[in-house]
Amino acid sequence: MVLSRAAARSYVAAAKAAQRRHRVDGTGKSPSPPPASQRAALYVHWPYCEKRCSYCHFNKYIPRGVEEAAMRNCLVIEAQTLLRFSGVRRVDSVFFGGGTPSLASPHTVAAVLEAVAQAAHLPADSEVTLEANPTSAPSPKLAGFGAAGVNRLSIGLQSLDDTELQLLGRTHSARDALQTLAEARRLFPGRVSVDLMLGLPAQKVGPWLGQLQELLRHCDDHLSLYQLSLERGTALFAQVQQGTLPAPDPELAAEMYQEGRAILQEAGFRQYEVSNFARNGALSTHNWTYWQCGQYLGIGPGAHGRFMPHGAEGYVREARIQTLEPDNWMKEVMLFGHGTRKRVPLSKLELLEECVALGLRTDVGITHQHWQRFEPQLTLWDVFGASREVKELLQQGLLLLDHRGLRCSWKGLAVLDSLLLTLLPLLQEAWQQRVPSPVTEG
Structure with missing residues (x-):
């Protein structure tokens, strides 16, 4: 693939920003770990997609055009503001989710990471994950994300059956998915996760297990099995309600899950969480923070966070939700430094x-x-x-x-x-x- 000049400039800028981040990180010696109240994971939400998938109910938007420089500036400002509000001194992991964050430029990723490293201690070996869709993640762009500081990829593969992918509204084919997976493994060996969905309408156990076996011949050391959840407001929900698609069979889905997890166990994967499987120690440390009830900051439109505000008395935590709509969120960030729409104190x-x-x-x-x-x-x-x-x-x-x-x-x-x-x-x-x-x- 031949890079455009604009893309090449973006990747060079990302690499330079990543180098600055490592200089900010200091001498390579980690300071003494701060207490749990001063440590957190950071989630960054990129709200834009090329297309809305038929099952998706996440906060995402299909824009005519994206003013990426403005979005990047606001992500940086909000990250700095919430790090200051929280009193967090160390960020243990960063996760770029969406939406489709692989549609963003590596320069945006690098700018956010640099801002985080300037506001708190971000160890050079911290896990930095980016969600990627096969059609928005060509090899040069994946390399650009690596230069920007990303060291782990989560690929939204979902299925290895083209008919199922069309049903889900995905823009890639099974072949696209496997090609992207191969490139990702070459660039991020041992640090690539893939998702496989189960319990789709009309899906059968045998063919789905065949997909899983096929994926095991290509995947890296982390795999997630997710059962389809029909959410009101999605195209799939409407199709099932109208009777144009059969309702998923929960008993078949349970059988897929049970047999699938047994296959993964036999293949050397540890089921370290209900839906997540890893071998060779390739657990997601970012998601582990969620499951261990650690603090996390949510940056970007519609992002969720849970942290103890700086100066709060006792062990108090609050849930925060950022404004959903990107344009309104950006206006609030420019006015107030952040776009927090709702704060809910959590009781003990x-x-x-x-x-x-x-x-x-x-x-x-x-x-x-x-x-x-x-x-x-x-x-x-x-x-x-x-x-x-x-x-x-x-x-x-x-x-x-x-x-x-x-x-x-x-x-x-x-x-x-x-x-x-x-x-x-x-x-x-x-x-x-x-x-x-x-x-x-x-």
Whole structure:
């Protein structure tokens, strides 16, 4: 592929910005790790796409034209502002999601990373992930992202069946996907993740398992299995509602998932989270922060974040949602330095509920030490140890509660949602018994 002069200039600028970022990073010696309240992951939302996929309900827009310089400037400003508001001194990972962030230029990625490195410590070996679609990620552009500081790719492959890809509204073919995957693995060896969807309308178990086996001949060390979720407002939802497509069969989807995870286990993959599988230690450290209830800042239109505002008393965290529509978000950023539309303080109980619901998605679960970070007085034994329902789940081999902590078994991970229907009410009950209800004035 021959590069245009404009693209070549963009890649050179990205590489120079990345070099400046490494100089900002300092001598190569990491400072002593700050406390958890001063560490966070950073999510950057690129809201634009070439086309809206038939299943997608994310915050994305199909613009006639993108003023990338303006968007880049606003992403930089908001990153600097929220890092200052949060008091975060170290950013452990950065994830560029969307939308389709591979439509952005490497220069934009480099500018955001440089701004982060100037406002906080961003170690040179931090995981920096970018989501890429096969049709928007030619090899020279992938190399440009690498020069900008990206060191991990997440490729939205979704299917290796062209008919299914058309049903999903994807702009690539199975051949495009495998070609992009091969180039990505050449440029980012051991650092490429792919997504495969299951539970599509009219999808059968055998052919889907064939796709998975085919993908195993081409994939790297990280793979995600996602079941289709029909969301109101999407084209697929409307087609199923109108009867032009059959509704997905949940029993077939469960069979695909169970057989698929067994195939991946046999291929040497660790199921470290309900939907995510890795071998050779290629876990996503950014997503691990979410599942461990760590702090994260959300930058860009519609991005979500959860962090403790700087100067807040006690261990308080708030959920933040940025303004959805890109043009309005940019106006707010230029006026206020950020486009936060909604701030919701999280109670201690809500934080513990998240700790349970997210922590149990992983094979490690919730260790006693991790739980004590959020609740040093009420232990996991206090909450769950005496419960008859939990004892039944332990006997059924779905849960484990021991000296390590609370976690799902291999069998339990597959039915986590049903387990949470038992566990979360127990947590709420234990919390109410521990904390007296406030007296209300009549």
